[in-house]
Amino acid sequence: MVGTPATPLCKVQRTPAMTPGGGPKVREEKILVTVRMRPLNQREQAMYDLIAWDCVDDHTIVFKNPNHERPANQYSFDRVFDPSSSTRKVYEDGAKDVALSALTGINATIFAYGQTSSGKTFTMRGITENAVKDIYEHIKNTQEREFVLKLSAMEIYNETVVDLLNRDSGCLRLLDDPEKGTIVEKLVEEVVKDSQHLKHLIGICEAQRQVGETALNDKSSRSHQIIRLTIESSLRENAECVKSFLASLNLVDLAGSERVSQTNADGVRLKEGSHINRSLLTLTTVIRKLSSGGKKSGHIPYRDSKLTRILQNSLGGNARTAIICTISPALSHVEQTRNTLTFATSAKEVINNAHVNMIISDKRLVKHLQKEVARLEAKLRTPEPTSASCLQSLLMEKELKIQEMEREMEELKRQRDIAHSQLEQERKARKVQKGLNQRGPSSKGVRCLFFDSEPVPGSPDARPRKTVGRYSTLRQSTTSTDPSTLVHEIRKLEQRQRQLGEEANRALEVLHKEVSSHRLGNKETAEAIAKMLFEIKDMQAISSIPEDVMIGNGANLKEEITRLNSQGCTIESLEKKLENVQKSIDILVSSISNGEETPEFKTQMKKKKILPFTLKNSTNMQNIIRAPCSPLSSSHKIMEQDIENKAPEDNENVSSRSHKSPGSFKTPPSKADARQVSSREGTPSTKQTNSVDVKKMQRMFKNAAEENIRSIRAYVTELKERVAKLQYQKQLLVCQQRSLKQMMQKVIFNPRCHGTWCSRIKGSRLSCYGTCAMFQLYIEHSFICCSGETQLIRYIWKLSLEG
Numbered sequence: 165m166v167g168t169p170a171t172p173l174c175k176v177q178r179t180p181a182m183t184p185g186g187g188p189k190v191r192e193e194k195i196l197v198t199v200r201m202r203p204l205n206q207r208e209q210a211m212y213d214l215i216a217w218d219c220v221d222d223h224t225i226v227f228k229n230p231n232h233e234r235p236a237n238q239y240s241f242d243r244v245f246d247p248s249s250s251t252r253k254v255y256e257d258g259a260k261d262v263a264l265s266a267l268t269g270i271n272a273t274i275f276a277y278g279q280t281s282s283g284k285t286f287t288m289r290g291i292t293e294n295a296v297k298d299i300y301e302h303i304k305n306t307q308e309r310e311f312v313l314k315l316s317a318m319e320i321y322n323e324t325v326v327d328l329l330n331r332d333s334g335c336l337r338l339l340d341d342p343e344k345g346t347i348v349e350k351l352v353e354e355v356v357k358d359s360q361h362l363k364h365l366i367g368i369c370e371a372q373r374q375v376g377e378t379a380l381n382d383k384s385s386r387s388h389q390i391i392r393l394t395i396e397s398s399l400r401e402n403a404e405c406v407k408s409f410l411a412s413l414n415l416v417d418l419a420g421s422e423r424v425s426q427t428n429a430d431g432v433r434l435k436e437g438s439h440i441n442r443s444l445l446t447l448t449t450v451i452r453k454l455s456s457g458g459k460k461s462g463h464i465p466y467r468d469s470k471l472t473r474i475l476q477n478s479l480g481g482n483a484r485t486a487i488i489c490t491i492s493p494a495l496s497h498v499e500q501t502r503n504t505l506t507f508a509t510s511a512k513e514v515i516n517n518a519h520v521n522m523i524i525s526d527k528r529l530v531k532h533l534q535k536e537v538a539r540l541e542a543k544l545r546t547p548e549p550t551s552a553s554c555l556q557s558l559l560m561e562k563e564l565k566i567q568e569m570e571r572e573m574e575e576l577k578r579q580r581d582i583a584h585s586q587l588e589q590e591r592k593a594r595k596v597q598k599g600l601n602q603r604g605p606s607s608k609g610v611r612c613l614f615f616d617s618e619p620v621p622g623s624p625d626a627r628p629r630k631t632v633g634r635y636s637t638l639r640q641s642t643t644s645t646d647p648s649t650l651v652h653e654i655r656k657l658e659q660r661q662r663q664l665g666e667e668a669n670r671a672l673e674v675l676h677k678e679v680s681s682h683r684l685g686n687k688e689t690a691e692a693i694a695k696m697l698f699e700i701k702d703m704q705a706i707s708s709i710p711e712d713v714m715i716g717n718g719a720n721l722k723e724e725i726t727r728l729n730s731q732g733c734t735i736e737s738l739e740k741k742l743e744n745v746q747k748s749i750d751i752l753v754s755s756i757s758n759g760e761e762t763p764e765f766k767t768q769m770k771k772k773k774i775l776p777f778t779l780k781n782s783t784n785m786q787n788i789i790r791a792p793c794s795p796l797s798s799s800h801k802i803m804e805q806d807i808e809n810k811a812p813e814d815n816e817n818v819s820s821r822s823h824k825s826p827g828s829f830k831t832p833p834s835k836a837d838a839r840q841v842s843s844r845e846g847t848p849s850t851k852q853t854n855s856v857d858v859k860k861m862q863r864m865f866k867n868a869a870e871e872n873i874r875s876i877r878a879y880v881t882e883l884k885e886r887v888a889k890l891q892y893q894k895q896l897l898v899c900q901q902r903s904l905k906q907m908m909q910k911v912i913f914n915p916r917c918h919g920t921w922c923s924r925i926k927g928s929r930l931s932c933y934g935t936c937a938m939f940q941l942y943i944e945h946s947f948i949c950c951s952g953e954t955q956l957i958r959y960i961w962k963l964s965l966e967g
């Protein structure tokens with residue numbers, strides 16, 4: 165079995181790993197030089213010639229100097245074969261690796277060099293036979309590759325190139341090819357069918373070679389013979405791979421150097437010998453130059469002989485080269501042998517740069533392209549069924565998507581039309597409302613809130629600009645559809661409701677204390693206050709909400725709103741109660757004013773010389789009464805942040821109250837007054853009043869009374885505002901609940917319903933609600949401010965007159 169040839173380690177220097185088809189393509193390698201010494205031939209034996217050389221080991225040959233005439237010297241080579249070595253051994257150790265490199269795309273050259281009759285032809289025949297045998301064995305064992313062998317043969321006879329396979333072609337020219345180097349024109353290249361065919365062709369070459377008889381050799385080769393075996397190989401299965409290995413194996417049998425004195429040549433032989441020696445001299449020069457520094461050392465005279473031109477790649481070029489130097493052991497040829505060994509010594513220093521040669525075979529390329537064309541044509545004629553079905557399903561999917569989008573577009577168009585019609589109705593309603601506003605708003609109409617999709621009559625332009633801003637903020641906060649936010653809003657409203665009740669109760673209790681402590685008013689007044697207290701407490705009871713109810717999540721929103729709806733009457737009744745309180749205050753004021761005019765009251769007042777509110781309690785009163793809207797009040801802070809539902813700022817009373825400091829309500833302007841009042845609290849009043857400046861005190865108490873009454877009135881007004889706000893926010897929540905229900909229904913019946921139109925419609929509805937509610941509150945504020953004004957002014961004037 166023949167494997168891929170391996171280069172002996174001793175031969176590889178500065179050589180990177182070589183992998184055909186991969187890795188480094190170039191490997192530097194010295195020429196493999198071996199020496200084969202033949203036995204003494206019959207002629208030498210007949211002459212009793214002596215053996216002058218001794219192969220001391222496989223690498224060393226030593227001149228034995230039998231006559232001791234010259235100093236013994238030794239030569240070392242890659243391999244030295246003694247006369248007993250077989251040609252197979254010479255092939256195995258000195259040529260096989262290089263020869264089989266041609267199977268892996270590396271050029272290889274094996275040639276024999278030596279004097280005439282040294283055994284070159286004998287050795288090269290054996291090498292060629294073994295190489296052919298191994299090559300075909302390798303091909304046999306490498307079925308994955310397809311090998312193509314071609315044989316060409318030439319001889320250089322008297323410096324002319326002759327085709328050994330076609331002698332009739334005459335002298336062949338040498339051409340220089342930029343890629344291939346020197347090529348022989350019109351050299352026949354025979355495709356080798358098999359090993360036998362190869363042997364046959366080689367036999368033809370042998371037969372065609374110039375051979376002549378000389379004094380030293382009966383069949384002396386008179387020419388240099390070059391048998392060139394071109395090996396191309398490619399992978400069989402990989403049709404995509406169009407590259408192939410291509411290499412040449414040169415088997416060169418040189419003509420032997422000869423001495424005319426020894427060969428006794430004349431005439432033709434002398435001429436032949438002259439040409440032989442000249443070409444061999446050129447070869448020696450080339451080898452010597454290559455060995456002494458390579459191509460860098462200067463000009464290499466390849467072109468000085470056809471032999472060196474043809475073998476240029478093998479001498480320091482792209483090839484692996486093995487030189488077998490044949491020598492005669494005879495003492496009579498010692499000088500020729502020394503020359504051969506000197507040549508061999510130089511040759512072993514020559515470095516070649518072999519690389520794997522890969523080509524793209526035209527034939528393979530055409531074949532590959534034809535296959536590809538046929539495959540594509542077949543694919544075009546019969547498209548794959550899987551791709552067709554895939555395309556069909558894709559088409560259906562797209563069709564469905566288009567239909568779905570069309571449906572969505574229809575739905576959007578429908579919603580757009582609805583929104584347009586609603587907007588149109590709203591515009592009309594605004595126009596109608598504008599007309600109504602010009603004639604004067606109807607309190608009945610504006611107090612009605614609309615929370616459905618119907619257009620709402622009401623003019624946003626009729627309300628104060630600042631208030632619109634406040635309500636738009638409120639609307640934004642309450643239009644959130646987040647259930648948890650809505651529930652949170654409900655809770656805040658309920659908390660404020662409780663606060664209102666508590667504050668009202670506190671205020672009325674203080675008022676009751678003030679009145680009862682000074683025994684102010686008559687029985688009716690006391691009853692009125694008691695009624696007020698009862699009503700406030702009743703109000704608290706109505707608005708009280710269990711505090712342990714936690715703020716629910718979105719799932720509880722519905723329950724929360726249901727509960728809030730059920731409290732609608734509660735808020736309405738709360739509003740009524742507040743109105744009752746307002747009335748009670750009015751009654752109280754009127755009763756006080758009436759009481760002032762009764763003789764009993766005048767007498768009582770004269771006796772006691774006191775006024776309805778003491779300075780001390782007046783301070784407490786104002787603190788308590790002002791608490792809900794005082795800057796220091798926590799509830800006031802909440803209202804500022806969250807509600808902004810204040811009385812219109814053009815309300816004179818509220819405005820003045822909010823800008824006054826608590827100290828401004830202390831009526832006494834002097835320290836004397838304060839001392840008098842203070843001393844009056846701890847001593848009998850009848851004694852103290854004699855020393856008081858009655859007029860001053862009257863003005864002082866009149867002012868105090870005015871402030872307290874203003875505070876009460878403003879506070880009740882504020883309570884009404886808040887109740888109205890609660891009503892408004894409750895209605896907003898109910899509205900949101902309805903909107904949520906509608907949205908859910910839309911989502912259920914049409915999951916792909918676009919949200920943009922829904923949100924726009926909802927936004928427009930809420931805007932209408934906000935407008936109506938604002939208008940209602942504005943009217944309420946105006947009503948409240950006007951309702952108590954007359955009575956209070958009258959009461960104040962009466963107090964001052966009384967004082």
Ligand SMILES: Nc1ncnc2c1ncn2[C@@H]1O[C@H](COP(=O)(O)OP(=O)(O)OP(=O)(O)O)[C@@H](O)[C@H]1O
Nearest residue numbers: 202279280281282283284285286381384385419420
């Ligand atoms: N190693 C060897 N063992 C036995 N006989 C050999 C050996 N080498 C050569 N001979 C014999 O020596 C004779 C000359 O050999 P060969 O023709 O091969 O020499 P050559 O170098 O080719 O000579 P030339 O250069 O003249 O052609 C032949 O008869 C051959 O059989």
